[in-house]
Amino acid sequence: MKEVEGRKRLKETDALRYTEEDIQVLEGLIAVRKRPGMYIGSTGSRGLHHLLWEIVDNAKDEALAGFNDKIIVTLHKDGSVSVEDHGRGIPTGMHKTGRPAPEVIFTTLHAGGKFGGGGYKKSGGLHGVGSSVVVALSKWLEVEIHREGSVHKQKFAYVVDEAGNEHVGKPVTDLVITGKTRRTGTTVRFLPDEAVFGNARFDYELIRDRFRETAFLLKKLRMVLIDERGPEKKQEEFYFEDGLKSYVEYLNEGKHTLHPVVYFEGEKDNVYVELAFQYNDGYTETLVSYVNSIPTTDGGTHVTGFRNGTTRVFNEFARKKGYLKEKDANLTGNDLREGFLGVLSLQMADVQFESQTKDKLGNEEARTIVEQIVSEKLGFFLEENPEVGKLLVDKAIRSAEIREELRKQREALRGDKKSKNTKKRKSISEKFAPPQYKDPKRNELFLVEGDSAGGSAKQARSSEFQAIFGLRGKPLNTEKAKLSDVLSNEEFRTVLEVLETDIGEDFSIENCAFNKIIIMSDADVDGSHIQTLLLTFFFRYMQPLIAAGHLYIAQPPLYQVKKEGRGKAESIYCWSDYELEQALKKLGRGAEVQRYKGLGEMNPDQLWETTMNPETRKLIRVQLEDLAHCEKLVTVLMGDKVPPRREWIESHVTFEVGEDE
Ligand code: 28F
Secondary structure, three states: OOOEOOEOOOOHHHHHHOOHHHOOOOOOOHHHHHOOHHHHOOOOHHHHHHHHHHHHHHHHHHHHOOOOOEEEEEEOOOOOEEEEEOOOOOOOOEOOOOOEHHHHHHHOOOOOOOOOOOOOOOOOOOOOOOHHHHHHOEEEEEEEEEEOOEEEEEEEEEEEOOOOOEEEEEEOOOOEEEEEOOOOEEEEEEEEOHHHHOOOOOOHHHHHHHHHHHHHHOOOOEEEEEEOOOOOOEEEEEOOOOHHHHHHHHHHOOOOEOOOOEEEEEEEOOEEEEEEEOOEOOOOOEEEEEEOOEEOOOOEHHHHHHHHHHHHHHHHHHHHOOOOOOOOOOOOHHHHHOOOEEEEEEEOOOOOEOOOOOOOEOOHHHHHHHHHHHHHHHHHHHHHOHHHHHHHHHHHHHHHHHHHHHHHHHHHHHHHHHOOOHHHHHHHHHHEEOOOOOOOOOOEEEEEEOHHHHHHHHHHOOOOOEEEEEEOOOOOOOOOOOHHHHHHOHHHHHHHHHHOOOOHHHOOHHHOOOOEEEEEOOOOHHHHHHHHHHHHHHHHHOHHHHHOOOEEEEOOOOEEEEEOOOOOOEEEEEOOHHHHHHHHHHHOOOOEEEEOOOHHHOOHHHHHHHHHOOOOOOEEEOOOOOHHHHHHHHHHHHOOOOOOOHHHHHHHOOOOOOOOO
16 A cells, blocks of 8 residues: 555554444434434533533543543633543544544444444443534534554534535544654544534533532542633642542531441442442431433432342341330331432443433342442441441431421321311411412412512412412521421421422422412522522422422512603613613613612512513523532532532522523
8 A cells, every 4th residue: 555645554454443333324414413402402501511521421431441540621712622531542443434433433423332332332421422413513523542652633524515515524634643642542622513502602610510520420530621711721620539438528518427428339240339428417318329420310220229228237237236126117218318418329331221211220230239239338337337327327216206296297287277277277378378279280389588579479460370478587597407497487387388298208299289489589688598598498398399390580670771752651671781781772861770679669560570470571490400519509508517608609509591381
């Protein structure tokens, strides 16, 4: 073969290395361009970040395979992003189609041994759509491979030729050798196409939180994030050689914990299990679980195996030590959950997720393997640390007693509701204005701060389907209160009563009397404190309500711009400084601005028009984007150990502005 300018002679052996089944050609990349949502979920910010996760996951897989220990992501000024790993480097041999393997991997859908052949991929945010989807949705992508002493480079781009034909993921260079190198690894740099993603931008905090989580899950992997977009370069790196142990310490930061973090790992039939946990003095359970570093927010067989294993071992221990008498009932999973904070992480091949939600692990073998490993290791831990065992069993026994007590109280509560005594009924009615008709699919409950706003909200509302509950002053901080305090707090008890869902593990969303629960408070510091107190209550005791998307925050306007014209006065409401600017431009000279300090400054018509009318209002839907993140948020904001740090709040408290269905 004659020497081709710029290309090293390729060895015959490479050509034999990639067979058909390794790289399946399913359909052209043009389809990705036509319906991006099919491949990355959405073309908003989440979809944009899926491109990044896809490339990062490929680098993570090199780490999982044991060949990479560092991932460096750089956000560039031009909007492009590069991901660098120090793994083996993508093979540069010839594929039997006569094209270099990297070209086939980056231009063939589902290439790279993710589906079917190879099982090379283990992790993968969208379960590995493939790097070629990233090429298809980018203006350009270039790959640089350090391997066998040379630097290889190739560039792909979205090209529309002079005849107007579009070429998606077109190789605009060959795979060429550009120099020598002493290291190995792969770097991919790409510029997402704004024709697809509009003005969505890479979100530093989002990527940073995800990198921190990955570093917790894959100990010894160093995650580096560099942001070159600002006036000066920003860089952060995460490396936790204690992995999950550090993760639990991070999630329990600011809480009173009861014992040192417990950590163990085990492997059986190619399933690698890691568990770290540490009880705090809180009342709820937080179990964050993963498989191949993909969050399983809906749990699955591994979580079931974990719960079965721990409950059995704690009961065996309690009986053996005589903390439970022969006649005593077993401790239930619920009793052992109070105050539990743990992280369960699995690494396994051939992962199956439950059909309806891709966040639930389905592999049956994971249940028995996790149960065996957890039972064995936890049993050993309790033998070695009987004092911790006693502490946790006592806590579980006490919480069983409290549960029993609350059940009685609730029975009494229900008794009240059924009882004819109007006094009870009256005390609810004075603060609570019910809707005219019972329609759980349509009714809305506004939790309004302050009596004056509550009053004007009662006048403003559409009483057919909107209920108002006027909160007097600051509600109780449930993060610091006991469950029994919460139940005896007048305001929360009323909220519970009118919602009809009950609380904690007896919570049932089917009974919820309202489709939307809307927190409506002033846009000032007090108002945002009220919001956080209510969010804490719902997060701690009615999390499924948030997960199902029923919790919202009302958005009263910040300004009204008015202009008394010769004819009718013109007025524009503004929800941001940007909208204020636009409104002033529109109404021009003579326009005057009113800054709303609180809900009480609006008359009922304005309150209805701007904040309560489903046709014209803006609501924020509270999303449980990321359980670990919310857990952290509630603890830092509401815990009593570490005063919330202003900049931590600013950089972590994010709400998605949900569409108002
Ligand atoms: C910045 C993104 O994509 N890193 C990668 C490798 C390494 C191998 C590989 C990748 C095609 C079908 C096997 C090298 N040597 N970072 C990355 N590093 N892909 S992607 O192989 C893909 C082949 O399956 C690799 C030996 N085996 C695998």
